[in-house]
Amino acid sequence: MADTTKKIGDLDVSGLCLGGNVFGWTADRDTSFQILDAYAASGGNFIDTADSYMASAPGNVGGESEEIIGEWTAARGTRDDVVIATKVGRHPRREGLSAANIRAAAEDSLRRLRTDRIDLYYTHFDDESVPVEEIMTALDELVRAGKVRQIAVSNIGLERLEASLAFSEREGTAKYVGIQPHYNLVSRDTYEGPRRDIAERHGLACMPYYGLASGFLTGKYRPDTEVDSARAGKAARHLETERGRKVLQALDEVAQESGKPHATVALAWLAAQPTVVAPIASARTMEQLPPLLDVPGTALTGDQLSRLTEASA
Secondary structure (H helix, E strand, O other): OOOOOOEOOOEEEEEEEEEOEEOOOOOOOOHHHHHHHEEEEEEEEEEEEOOOOOOOOOOOOHHHHHHHHHHHHHHHHHHHHOOOEEEEEEEEEEEEOOOHHHOOOOOOOHHHHHHOOOEOOOHHOOOOOHHHEEEEEEHHHHHHHHOEEEEEEEEOOHHHHHHHHHHHHOOOOEEEEEEEOOOOOOOOOOOHHHHHHHHHHHEEEEOOOOOOHHHHHHOOOOOOOOOOOOOHHHHHHHHHHHHHHHHHHHHHHHHHHHHOOOOHHHHHHHOOOOOOOOOOOOOOOOHHHHHOOOOOOOOOOHHHHHHHHHOOO
């Protein structure tokens, strides 16, 4: 991985964030350790997870991804070398964003991660039953206690996002430094527009999730081709849209020209977009990892970026 350190608040992070949503789900403990080892060996230092990963998998209760990451950092002695981001609000036993729940969920995450601080703590999904004042105050208390270094937000409505940022500025509490939206070549209006305008105005770093559209942007999904993946249904639906087919054609062209895998090209386009600091992508096998590691060192030409942007319009 190229040395392209980026900033999220006062955190120094790699230009590709390794998604931990597959750990304890489609990647078992040993495979997860191998992926984490290879990512770290390449110079990567930014790992994303959530307290709810992967509660939906048979036999899981939630927090399995955090536990694997915590076990890995303890075994390798790498806690001080990595930036760990996790989320609050969706764990089956810790749903919602009440102040009491945020405090309890943070303690649970700290225990599973085997650490004394969370580097970047996201509200996973907004809880409109709780005033933003209560949420931001609870997060601020965690920062002041040294249990959280920086706070960020993922899925939230525009009005609540603006209100949260305004409260922090008015009251001098910890402020969101980042945003994690759904954003990729086949889903642009989920971020571009008013949401990105807010991020630009407030200096929020963007770390998009679903950067590869559940695998569709890896180029492996084609008509009459069956793909063995837990996300195959979500990914294959893009073949049914004109936008999906146009994007796939543009990816084919740019991948051939650049000699880069489709996944690298798709994430390099994302990394080049305004406000984006580090796209998030996960690998469930070691074979899926190299195209992700190549993203920070890949610079597409202006023409290639334009063609991908036009195809995905």
